[in-house]
Amino acid sequence: MSDTAYSNDRPDVLRQGGEGSASDFFELLKPRVMSLVIFTALVGIALAPGGIHPVIGFTALLCIAVGAGASGALNMWYDADIDAKMARTAKRPIPSGRVAPQEAAVFGSVLSVFSVMTMGVLVNWVAAALLAFTIFFYVAIYTMWLKRRTPQNIVIGGAAGAFPPMIGWAAVTGTVSLESIVLFAIIFMWTPPHFWALALFRSGDYEKVGVPMMPVVAGERETRRQIMIYSALLVPVTLLPGLMGFAGTLYTVATAVLGLGFLAFAFRVWRTAPGAAQDKAAKGLFAYSILYLFLIFSLLLAERLLGM
Known part of the structure; x- marks a missing residue:
């Protein structure tokens, strides 16, 4: 430019x-x-x-x-x-x-x-x-x-x-290592539902400047479907540290519960019709997704510091 x-x-x-x-x-x-x-x-x-x-x-x-x-x-x-x-x-x-x-x-x-x-x-x-x-x-x-x-x-x-x-x-x-790739994969899979939730209630901005975000190009319905798909793929990936042995029981159980919460927010977005209700659901998922990622990595850090 x-x-x-x-x-x-x-x-x-x-x-x-x-x-x-x-x-x-x-x-x-x-x-x-x-x-x-x-x-x-x-x-x-x-x-x-x-x-x-x-x-x-x-x-x-x-x-x-x-x-x-x-x-x-x-x-x-x-x-x-x-x-x-x-x-x-x-x-x-x-x-x-x-x-x-x-x-x-x-x-x-x-x-x-x-x-x-x-x-x-x-x-x-x-x-x-x-x-x-x-x-x-x-x-x-x-x-x-x-x-x-x-x-x-x-x-x-x-x-x-x-x-x-x-x-x-x-x-x-x-x-x-494979462990570091798993950490990479958690954030990689988290990113689409996180940012597409933002894009849903900011789609007017992106459309105005010609940025082909998913809601602008594929529509809100397809964006909600993609959010649900990526959310369903994300949750099992977050459990891999426990299955691979570099995270413990606390992480695995807590992450599973947090994942159910993420799926609940994503499902609400998926099933909500366009309009004010959809924007509210998308904002809820966006806010929860930030807390979700922070807590997942906090659990990994806490277990290591506590020697668990």
Whole structure:
């Protein structure tokens, strides 16, 4: 996206950009998303066999956080044209004119290189390679290619958000194991119902800017059906840590109960007709899905800390 093309739509942005505060640049990092990335990466580090020096572990988490933030900044740079037209994103630093697009691009690029190189030099190059691929996948594959071209953007692009626990595991072991792939799979399968629930009650925004989210392209009925299918596939995947022996009884039982709750929310969305009731059901699933993922990874971490 060129500055010229952008200025034709929002000339005020480029004139006002360049005076962003530290908080504006911090907002570019998508701190709420970053917090989930840090937490799931921490669980990957904690579950990995062997040990890691606390300073090295902290360095790995910092690199993962900075890499995730860099991805967010580059995403906001590339998507600034559509962010300006969507109610949910119009107040972000670039469309609101607080940060110029080229500043965000340089900021994100510098942080990307810094995070990957620091991870490689101070932790290990396997974790660094995974981090580099994650940034590339989120920015180039999801943001620049998939997001505006296919309703499967969330399904495929969700891989970017699923890598952090795998990177954390690799930071400790220098390898990718079946256990870390299962952690990846949990987040990967969780992403479609989570984001499609959001898309259901924000479909007008996506339609306005031409982003082919599932409700816009396939309709609300098909989106509700896909949410139910992916939810039914997600719950068994979350039980794999217990079946494989790297999680205990507490995790397995609690996760099964949480999974029933997830299925109940998804079923409500599936069976609700379009309108205000559907939006309410979708908002309920969206909110529960965030709590659900947090609790699943909290259980894994708690069992490891308690030696269970």
